[in-house]
Amino acid sequence: MASRLTTSSYAVLGLLRIQPWTGYELTRQATRSLRFAWPKSERLLYAEPKKLVEHGLVTAHDEQVGQRSRTVYTITDEGRAALSEWMTTSPQPPVLEAEALLRLLFAENGTTEDVIAALDALAADAADLHEQVTSINSGYLDGEHPFPERTHLSVLFATFQLELFDLIVNWVEFAKSEIAAWPTTEGLGMTDRTAAILDCIKERRSVLAAPLDGG
Amino acid sequence: MASRLTTSSYAVLGLLRIQPWTGYELTRQATRSLRFAWPKSERLLYAEPKKLVEHGLVTAHDEQVGQRSRTVYTITDEGRAALSEWMTTSPQPPVLEAEALLRLLFAENGTTEDVIAALDALAADAADLHEQVTSINSGYLDGEHPFPERTHLSVLFATFQLELFDLIVNWVEFAKSEIAAWPTTEGLGMTDRTAAILDCIKERRSVLAAPLDGG
DNA sequence: TTGACACTACTGCATTTTGCAGTACATTAC
DNA sequence: GTAATGTACTGCAAAATGCAGTAGTGTCAA
Secondary structure, three states, X not given: OOOOOOHHHHHHHHHHHHOXXXXXXXXXXXXXXXXXXXXXXXXXXXXXXXXHHHOOOEEEEEEEEOOEEEEEEEEOHHHHHHHHHHHOOOOOOOEEEOHHHXXXXXXXXXXHHHHHHHHHHHHHHHHHHHHHHHHHHHOHHHOOOOOHXXXXXHHHHHHHHHHHHHHHHHHHHHHHHHHOOOOOOOOOOOOHHHHHHHHHHHOOOOOOOOOOOOO | OOOOOOHHHHHHHHHHHHOOEEHHHHHHHHHHOHHHOOOOOHHHHXXXXXXXXXXXXXXXXXXXXXXXXXXXXXXXXXXXXXXXXXXXXXXXXXXXXXXXXXXXXXXXXXXXXXXXXXXXXXHHHHHHHHHHHHHHHHOHHHOOOOOHHHHHHHHHHHXXXXXXXXXXXXXXXXXXHHHOOOOOOOOXXXXXXHHHHHHHHHOOXXXXXXXXXXX
16 A cells, blocks of 8 residues: 655655656755755665655666666656646645754753853854855856746745855854843843834834844 | 653653643644644644653543543653653654655646646645644733743744745745746646746745846 | 775664643633 | 533654664775
8 A cells, every 4th residue: 555645655655757867866956955945864765766756657668787786766647747737736744843942942041151162063054055055056047946937936945045054154143142131041031122122023123124222 | 561762752752741631632732832833733742642651751640521431641750761762862853755756846736827736735835834833822912822831842843834924825836937937737847937047046045035037 | 006085875763742632610791 | 500611631653853774885004
């Protein structure tokens, strides 16, 4: 009995729509783009194409490389149809997982240095991801794209990541400036600065735009 | 044999550090704050405190409400110590899951209307989440906080969410204006506008700031 | 020319996490 | 008094992860 198709199945099917790949190549390709919208484990990426074969959306054939065989997966017409169908359904809400923000929420259990360290790590990770996206995209102007006909998609997709990672870096800057004004992590409650931030929120002003009063 | 502690264990431990809760109350509380940094299923939130008991970080005692009993979990000194210890460790990188972005990446399999619909859904979800965070926080200025001594943390935490949801709404606006210039979803490759975006990326300018040329 | 090391190409298994249905008592509104 | 909503969970199957293990291939240098 074939198990049901998940969003991850369609993610892999989407990659196979571009061209035939082996399981290993799917994991490589997922690291380049998929992971920024749908981060899945290598293990799953190996399992999904097999499921797609059971559903008839993909065919598998073995190629021989010396003593070793590799399985190449190719999308079928049914696969293309299923993908088009899926495109018309409505997507799940976005979800962010950020352990560093968890540290902020529970900051009272550690020192201000602990929170700052967690936020620094977050900013460093964001800067690193920004760099990765930039380096993948910077080649496109010189025609370095494995799928040149897809450049308009890759680039528009990348703009979101870059804005997001920039936001994280900037927000960490802001958060650190707030925390620098804390004498301790615990029991501060409603400070002047916190009240000033709440004013921003009420008026829908960005806290990143300009320095706050109330400090 | 007690299974090992995960980040989710510490997330629940962090809530229990604030005050004793039942499993059900933990799920309620997680919906208010935890979920924006560490979104976990209700099922898991019920399971974690039991694990914490096995590790001696939490104690459980049953209360009677009529015919029904409920289990209240209370943090121990060992629990507080474990939490402080955890605060000094370094957090995992942030992870975003956005099915709507997946639709953009694979836009060529559907119509421009399909992508637009997915992006509209993303913006609607973000606006909805923005509203939820705002409504939770807007009461704080009037003293409506269950844990007033934690206001400085809640509010600083909320600023990130609000900036993020704003970004999503604004970026969707931008992305839709780009897509509006597409005659089709497929095979466009390097258009003038895409080249203009890549210039922004190279110079690290935000694409959201000002209208692009090249259209 | 051989040995070390990175890369390719996976699989198996234990554990973690989710989704969903199901159970059952309590409280509130009408 | 009963219907609807809220409280307070549990069981189970399925999805997903993490990690170790296996094994052949290519490459560069001593």
